[in-house]
Amino acid sequence: PAIMSSPYYSAGAIVAFAIVGGLLLGGLITARPDHQIVIQAVDSATKAGRWSLVMHPRDEGQCKSAEAVLVAAQVEKVRSV
Structure with a gap:
């Protein structure tokens, strides 16, 4: 797979998941x-x-x-x- 063969793809996947996780966490914090x-x-x-x-x-x-x-x-x- 591309993620295992290239550190750039790995970093991109980690950043994408971190962004999605941050948005979900931000929504959870602001939901009153x-x-x-x-x-x-x-x-x-x-x-x-x-x-x-x-x-x-x-x-x-x-x-x-x-x-x-x-x-x-x-x-x-x-x-x-």
Whole structure:
């Protein structure tokens, strides 16, 4: 086989497998199950023809004030961690 007869083919195969493994590991690290609730709510709202607003507050104070505005407006809200 070419991999056994040439170090370049061997290095290429190792690099290719390392890239695929790195991509799989990166996807595993970034897959957060707590975000799935928000993703499903946004998806169902979009399919129903409604708007969605996704916010990323920097601290708990911003989160509390944003929630207060949403509660005052009587809108449906979904929160992740």
